[in-house]
Amino acid sequence: MNSNHGQAANSNPCHAVMLLRLAARGLSAALLAASLVSAAAAQAHPSHRELTPPLAQANAALQAGEADKALALLRSLPQSDASTAEAANVECRVRLMLEQWDAAVSQCQQAVQLDGQNSAYHLWQGRALGEKADRASFLTAYSLAKRVRAEFEESVRLDPRNADALADLGEFYEQAPGVVGGGIDKAEAVAAQLDNVDPARAHQLRAQIAEQRKDYGNAEHEFKQAIAAGPHPASHWIALAGFYRRRQRWADMEAAIHSGETAAERDKASGLALFDGASVLSETHRDPALAAKMFDDYLAGSAKTEEAPAFVAHLRLARLKDQLGDPAAANRERAAALALAVEYNPGEGATH
Numbered sequence: 001m002n003s004n005h006g007q008a009a010n011s012n013p014c015h016a017v018m019l020l021r022l023a024a025r026g027l028s029a030a031l032l033a034a035s036l037v038s039a040a041a042a043q044a045h046p047s048h049r050e051l052t053p054p055l056a057q058a059n060a061a062l063q064a065g066e067a068d069k070a071l072a073l074l075r076s077l078p079q080s081d082a083s084t085a086e087a088a089n090v091e092c093r094v095r096l097m098l099e100q101w102d103a104a105v106s107q108c109q110q111a112v113q114l115d116g117q118n119s120a121y122h123l124w125q126g127r128a129l130g131e132k133a134d135r136a137s138f139l140t141a142y143s144l145a146k147r148v149r150a151e152f153e154e155s156v157r158l159d160p161r162n163a164d165a166l167a168d169l170g171e172f173y174e175q176a177p178g179v180v181g182g183g184i185d186k187a188e189a190v191a192a193q194l195d196n197v198d199p200a201r202a203h204q205l206r207a208q209i210a211e212q213r214k215d216y217g218n219a220e221h222e223f224k225q226a227i228a229a230g231p232h233p234a235s236h237w238i239a240l241a242g243f244y245r246r247r248q249r250w251a252d253m254e255a256a257i258h259s260g261e262t263a264a265e266r267d268k269a270s271g272l273a274l275f276d277g278a279s280v281l282s283e284t285h286r287d288p289a290l291a292a293k294m295f296d297d298y299l300a301g302s303a304k305t306e307e308a309p310a311f312v313a314h315l316r317l318a319r320l321k322d323q324l325g326d327p328a329a330a331n332r333e334r335a336a337a338l339a340l341a342v343e344y345n346p347g348e349g350a351t352h
Contacts, residue, residue, distance in 0.1 A: 051090075054081055058090050062097065065310025067341035070094045085114035089121055096128060097309045098344050101135065104128040112151075119159035123168060126151030130172075145180040148172060156193075163198040166190055170205040174212055184209055200230030204239060211243065219243060234263035234273035241280055254286060261294060271303030275313055282316055292320040311337040311344055 051059055054077050061070035074082070074091050081087055092107035108125040115121060126148045133144035152172055155165035170190035176182025187209050194202035207222035223243050227236040237260030244253035257277040264270040264277075278294035281287050295317040304310050318333035337344070 051086055052081055054078070055084075055086050055090060058087075058094075062090060062094055062306050064304050065097070065306070065308075065313070065340055067094055067098055067309070067311065067343065068339075071343075083114075085111045085118065085121060088114060089124060092124055092128060093306055096124075096131065097306050098341060099131075100343070101128065101132040105132055117158060119155045119162045119165060122151045122155035122158065123162065123165045126155065126168065142180060145176060149176070149181040160193065161197050163194065163201055166194050166197060167201045167205065170194065171208065174205070174208050184212065200226045200236060203229055204236070207239075207243070211246075216247060232263075232267055232270050232273075234260045234267055234270035235276065237263055238273050238276045238280065241277065245280060245284060250284070250286070253280070253284070257281060257290075261290075264297075268301065269303050271298050271301045272305055272308050274298040274301070275308035278313075279316065282320060288320050288323050292317060292324060295320070309341070311341040312346075314340070315346060 054073065058070045058073040058077075061067075061073060070090070071094055074087060074094070077087060088107045088111035092104050092111060095101075095104035095107060105125070105128045108121070108128045111118075111121040112125050129144050129151060130148045133141040133148060136144060149169075149172055152165060152169040155162060156169050159165065170187050173182050173187035173190060174184065187205060191202045191205045191209070194205060203222045203226035207219045207226065210216070210219035210222055220240075220243060223236070223240040227233045227240065230236050237256050241253045241256035241260065244250070244256055257280060260273050260277050264273045274294045275298045278291040278298070281291035281294070295313050298304065298308065299310060299313055299317070314333045314337035318330040318337070321327070321330035321333060
């Protein structure tokens, strides 16, 4: 969005409304819908218009995790391109990747103001607001949460078949309290809509709903149904691993990550699953050698995405190299990260 689910209950009503989580939107302990959103699918969605060549180059740099290059390309755009909604949306997403929340909100808002009929622009504005809300005081988060819901709902209204928007809206309903417009019944209705758009994500959302209800047996069943239903099972295996992590079923978690890695080897579009699986292993201090290999494979592959910024992967890999007793390699990874994103001020993104 990650865009992630987090704890079964959370005091912040906007926690995890951004999918991306993840990862590009920070990978939390839960790893839910962000693991399912692929940049390729988002770019192919009808809500995303064909970009002009200069903007396409900036977007390609964004997907590659080359934040500095993307910003330089945006700054060099001719006025005819620089003042468009598309340019504002691309810069919003670069700022999200850099965890510059206020700047991201500003740019996403500009995109919406310039083209209020674009479903994708409302979705990204909701995600940017969600990230800002997740770090705000309670009263500010309360106000922002209602704006997040409104943006997600507008995105779905404009394009009822936007699977990304449906997934984010369903997760918001599942997580948020009724006072800001959340509700399990609303989430279930979104899952029914997703059945006809993206059955795997429908199962994923039903798994989240069941977990929220502490119906862990049915949650596990729905996570497994998502694996069977989806064309890219690797990410769904990692989502199942996140569930096992929350249940402290460590052996099952590691087995699910191994299955996700195997699935990713067969599906070259599943780079995000490698990043997410490596992050889970790193965060839980398990199998650092496998985690390092998965980060390496992600960085060497052709399926890098803004959902999992390359510079964050380099920083997490650096920490693993330190743990594995290779400080020289760790320093190379840190240098590689700096070369991609000099403006990145790592918070949690680089600590896991």
